Amino acid sequence: MPTPDSSVDRVEPEDAGGGARVGRRVVLSMLGLGVVGTLFGAGVQSGLARGLAAAEGRASHGLAGLIPGSDRFRIYTVTGGFPEVSDEDYRLSVTGMVRHPLTLTLEELRALPPTSLTHTFQCVTGWQVPDVHWRGVRLGDLLDLAEPTSGATALHFTSYDGLYTESLTLEQARTRDILVAYDMLGAPVTREHGGPVRLYVAPMYGYKSAKWLKGIQVVDRVEPGFWEQNGYPVNAWIGSTSGLGGIL
Ligand SMILES: Nc1nc2c(c(=O)[nH]1)N[C@H]1C(S)=C(S)[C@@H](COP(=O)(O)O)O[C@H]1N2
Numbered sequence: 001m002p003t004p005d006s007s008v009d010r011v012e013p014e015d016a017g018g019g020a021r022v023g024r025r026v027v028l029s030m031l032g033l034g035v036v037g038t039l040f041g042a043g044v045q046s047g048l049a050r051g052l053a054a055a056e057g058r059a060s061h062g063l064a065g066l067i068p069g070s071d072r073f074r075i076y077t078v079t080g081g082f083p084e085v086s087d088e089d090y091r092l093s094v095t096g097m098v099r100h101p102l103t104l105t106l107e108e109l110r111a112l113p114p115t116s117l118t119h120t121f122q123c124v125t126g127w128q129v130p131d132v133h134w135r136g137v138r139l140g141d142l143l144d145l146a147e148p149t150s151g152a153t154a155l156h157f158t159s160y161d162g163l164y165t166e167s168l169t170l171e172q173a174r175t176r177d178i179l180v181a182y183d184m185l186g187a188p189v190t191r192e193h194g195g196p197v198r199l200y201v202a203p204m205y206g207y208k209s210a211k212w213l214k215g216i217q218v219v220d221r222v223e224p225g226f227w228e229q230n231g232y233p234v235n236a237w238i239g240s241t242s243g244l245g246g247i248l
């Protein structure tokens with residue numbers, strides 16, 4: 001069972017056990033298993049979780065491959081490549097249900113009040129990297145600038161890879177330990193790790209931390225992200241009962 005790191009505030013699961021399991025059919029077909037069993041038996045759920053972990057591993061074996069980094073991160077990409085976005089060309093947009101849509105350059109992001117944190121990076125498949133230092137702008141601070149309008153309840157994140165997406169509720173997004181990160185391990189986020197800018201959602205499994213962050217759309221309902229459409233729980237709190245970490 002992974003233990004949440006004590007260096008950041010604990011955030012209790014809001015809807016433990018309620019993680020949506022959409023796209024199970026898709027995952028099962030990816031795994032060549034067909035649609036069998038029931039979603040609700042614990043045994044089946046464990047089997048499904050293991051299968052999903054295998055699917056994530058398989059996704060990392062694209063052209064770019066699974067590259068065990070020297071810092072013990074595994075470098076993931078679902079497209080088989082790493083988008084190349086120069087510091088000069090980088091833009092982050094915050095759009096949708098906001099009073100003030102934003103388009104920020106890297107320079108503008110770096111000029112905003114920074115937040116740093118150190119936390120264990122934890123992939124749902126079981127690997128983790130302790131004491132990773134991050135620096136960036138709190139997602140909550142960006143939202144304060146953009147001012148979501150009434151009726152907004154969720155965020156939809158897109159990536160410069162054109163495929164990866166993620167989601168958070170607006171309430172989750174306002175917790176302290178979520179960064180739009182431009183530094184990692186004391187240096188600019190590398191291209192492999194999702195630079196120049198990636199999301200880092202400290203209290204949740206790694207799949208929430210979208211790399212090559214392109215856009216944040218403020219919306220009125222949670223749209224499950226890439227892995228969530230393939231069966232991962234939308235609720236990704238580390239150690240929550242609906243996470244997969246406890247059985248891997
Ligand atoms: N764009 C994009 N973001 C992504 C992924 C991905 O494949 N593509 N993988 C996710 C998963 S499952 C994990 S564990 C982390 C891994 O981060 P790393 O590749 O920097 O180690 O990135 C997350 N963000």
Ligand SMILES: [Mo]
Nearest residue numbers: 123124206207
């Ligand atoms: Mo992951």
